[in-house]
Amino acid sequence: MDGWKSFVSAVGEARIIAGLGALELxxxxxxxxxxxxxxxxxxxxxxxxxxxxxxxxxxYGGYRLPDLDLHPNVYPQIVSRCFAGIxxxxxxxxxxxxxxxxNRPVFTxxxxxxxxxxxxxxxxxxxxxxxxRAYEAEQAQKELKKTIEHLEASNDRLEQFAYAASHDLxxxxxxxxxxxxxxxxxYRDELDRDAEEFIDFATDGAxxxxxxxxxxxxxxxxxxxxxxxxxxxxxxxxxxxxxDLALRIEETEATVTTDELPTVTADPAQLAxxxxxxxxxxxxxxxxxxxxxxxxxxxxxxTWRFSxxxxxxxxxxxxxDRTFTVFKQLHAAENPSETEAxxxxxxxxxxxxxRHGGEIWVESDPGEGATFYFTLPRSETQQSExxxxxxxxxx
Numbered sequence: 001m002d003g004w005k006s007f008v009s010a011v012g013e014a015r016i017i018a019g020l021g022a023l024e025l026x027x028x029x030x031x032x033x034x035x036x037x038x039x040x041x042x043x044x045x046x047x048x049x050x051x052x053x054x055x056x057x058x059x060y061g062g063y064r065l066p067d068l069d070l071h072p073n074v075y076p077q078i079v080s081r082c083f084a085g086i087x088x089x090x091x092x093x094x095x096x097x098x099x100x101x102x103n104r105p106v107f108t109x110x111x112x113x114x115x116x117x118x119x120x121x122x123x124x125x126x127x128x129x130x131x132x133r134a135y136e137a138e139q140a141q142k143e144l145k146k147t148i149e150h151l152e153a154s155n156d157r158l159e160q161f162a163y164a165a166s167h168d169l170x171x172x173x174x175x176x177x178x179x180x181x182x183x184x185x186x187y188r189d190e191l192d193r194d195a196e197e198f199i200d201f202a203t204d205g206a207x208x209x210x211x212x213x214x215x216x217x218x219x220x221x222x223x224x225x226x227x228x229x230x231x232x233x234x235x236x237x238x239x240x241x242x243x244d245l246a247l248r249i250e251e252t253e254a255t256v257t258t259d260e261l262p263t264v265t266a267d268p269a270q271l272a273x274x275x276x277x278x279x280x281x282x283x284x285x286x287x288x289x290x291x292x293x294x295x296x297x298x299x300x301x302x303t304w305r306f307s308x309x310x311x312x313x314x315x316x317x318x319x320x321d322r323t324f325t326v327f328k329q330l331h332a333a334e335n336p337s338e339t340e341a342x343x344x345x346x347x348x349x350x351x352x353x354x355r356h357g358g359e360i361w362v363e364s365d366p367g368e369g370a371t372f373y374f375t376l377p378r379s380e381t382q383q384s385e386x387x388x389x390x391x392x393x394x395x
Contacts, residue, residue, distance in 0.1 A: 077131060081124030159220045169213050177206045215344035222351045227267045229356065234261035234306075237268055238295060241275045245283075252283050254291035261297050262304055264376045270352045275308075277345035278372050282310035285370075303358065304378050309371040315364040323362050324350040349374070 180203045184196065191199070238261055242249070249256060256279070264271070275295075282293045292311045297304050315323060324346050353360040353374045364370035 077128050078121060078124035081120040081127065084120055159223070163217060163220045170210060173206050173210045173213070177203055177210070180206065212344070215348070219344055219348055219351060222270070222348070223355055226270055226352075226355060229265050229267055231263050232266040232268045232271060233263050234266070234271065234297075234304075237261075237266075237272045238275050241272050241279065245276065245279060248280070248283055252286065252291055254283055254286070254293060256291075256293045256295070258295040259297055261295075261306075262299070262378075264304055264378070266356055266376060267352075270355070274349045274352050274374065277349050278308040281345060281372070282308060282312060282370070286310060286312040299378065300375070302378055303375040305373055305375050307371050307373045309369065311369040314366045314368045315362060315370050316366050317364070320362055320364070324360065346372075 180199055184191070184199045184203075188196075238258060242256060242258075248254075279293060279295075283291045286292075289311070294309045295307070296309070297306050299305075349372075350360050353376070357377050358375040360372065360374035362370055362372050
């Protein structure tokens with residue numbers, strides 16, 4: 001088979017097919033001799049048509065073959081089917097010729113050759129198209145696999161670099177902060193108000209940088225340090241988060257209401273981080289009124305859609321696409337020591353939710369509050385829906 005492919009490739013598939021067509025046209029022209037020898041004109045014309053039409057098809061098909069959307073590796077398939085068709089039709093003609101009582105003056109070996117070749121060409125062309133599509137799909141799959149592997153390797157290297165760089169940068173910043181504090185305490189009596197203010201600015205900048213670096217460490221470790229996903233009671237996770245934020249809720253006189261939440265497949269610590277960051281965001285940007293926050297969940301076809309809604313200052317829709325970008329803050333930071341103030345909290349939420357196979361987005365308008373939604377694949381465990389319970393500053 002390899003020898004046949006080599007021969008076909010050496011001669012040229014298009015040349016072979018076009019050559020068959022040209023040969024059939026020559027055979028049709030030669031049959032004029034039969035008419036001159038007394039054969040009925042109708043038989044000669046009918047047979048010539050059976051030869052000429054396939055000849056024209058093959059001649060044109062061979063000429064156009066390189067322009068067809070086919071992979072060159074499948075060209076020998078077309079030539080093979082042409083010759084297989086010729087052989088089959090010659091066999092049929094032979095059977096008809098030796099069959100008693102069957103006389104087919106129109107259906108001659110020449111006509112059988114022409115019809116067999118054009119039928120084989122049609123079959124081979126159809127197979128070649130299918131093989132080309134399969135080959136292209138296979139190549140696309142290989143390229144996609146290579147791209148995915150390359151991206152995964154690049155992502156791993158990027159995470160390793162971010163972790164190493166962030167870890168190594170913390171010690172110099174710690175030293176800067178320590179020496180600034182030492183400078184301020186040792187020379188307190190010799191510093192004027194401007195000098196103290198400059199030192200405070202420098203210390204504050206170092207603290208902000210340290211918070212950003214710590215946030216970058218958390219961001220880079222979402223996939224590498226995350227725990228395996230397991231059935232997790234989101235109700236218990238949220239309750240723990242609310243207990244941790246009880247002081248903040250009391251200080252801001254906030255009211256946080258929640259629906260009963262389901263059991264989901266998640267990393268409990270990372271799910272808690274999502275709730276914590278979304279709640280802190282709602283408490284922080286509440287405006288002049290005490291924060292009003294509601295946590296709820298909706299059961300969809302194959303996911304749970306969680307939402308954290310507030311009645312705060314809201315977000316202009318034109319900034320929605322920046323909401324989950326690393327180190328992009330839409331409002332001025334108030335406390336640089338916190339993760340969300342470093343511009344990483346919502347970006348961290350997005351990375352965690354994506355690791356869990358979900359999506360996260362925000363719906364908001366200025367002055368109308370904001371609702372953050374995120375989805376998680378729905379587990380088999382289903383929860384009932386009792387009335388919401390309330391955690392407020394008065395409790």
